[in-house]
Amino acid sequence: MRSTFGEHGRYLLTVRDGKADCVPTDRxxxxxxxxxxxxxxxxxxxxxxxxxxAGHIRPHRPGAAILADALFRAERSPHCLHWF
Structure with missing residues (x-):
């Protein structure tokens, strides 16, 4: 993933056995x-x-968004019990 606002750079996200790691990369x-x-x-x-x-994320290879969907999917939707 590469940020296009604020923090510029490339980061490699890897997930193995349910554990994620994110490090800077030149890839x-x-x-x-x-x-x-x-x-x-x-x-x-x-x-x-x-x-x-919606045009906010730009994929650079086929299937990248589908993989990201799987990596970031949670068992439950976020919910906040307190309004502020």
């Missing part, structure tokens, strides 16, 4: 996205493929 990105879109994906409730269709 070509599978997806390019803004840090605010990364927040939406990371905090839940918005699938990467939805943001691709």
């Amino acid at each position: 070509e990105p599978d997806l390019s996205l803004d840090v605010s879109d990364l927040g939406s994906v990371y905090l839940g409730g918005t699938a990467p493929s939805t943001l691709v269709r």
Whole structure:
């Protein structure tokens, strides 16, 4: 993933045996996205493929958004019991 706003750089996300690791890399990105879109994906409730269709995330290889959907999918949708 590569951020296009604020923090610029490329990061490699790997997941093995249910554990994720994210490190800087020079490798070509599978997806390019803004840090605010990364927040939406990371905090839940918005699938990467939805943001691709909306033009916020740019895939660089076929299947990248589908894989990102699987990596960021949560068992439960985010929910906040307190309004502020």
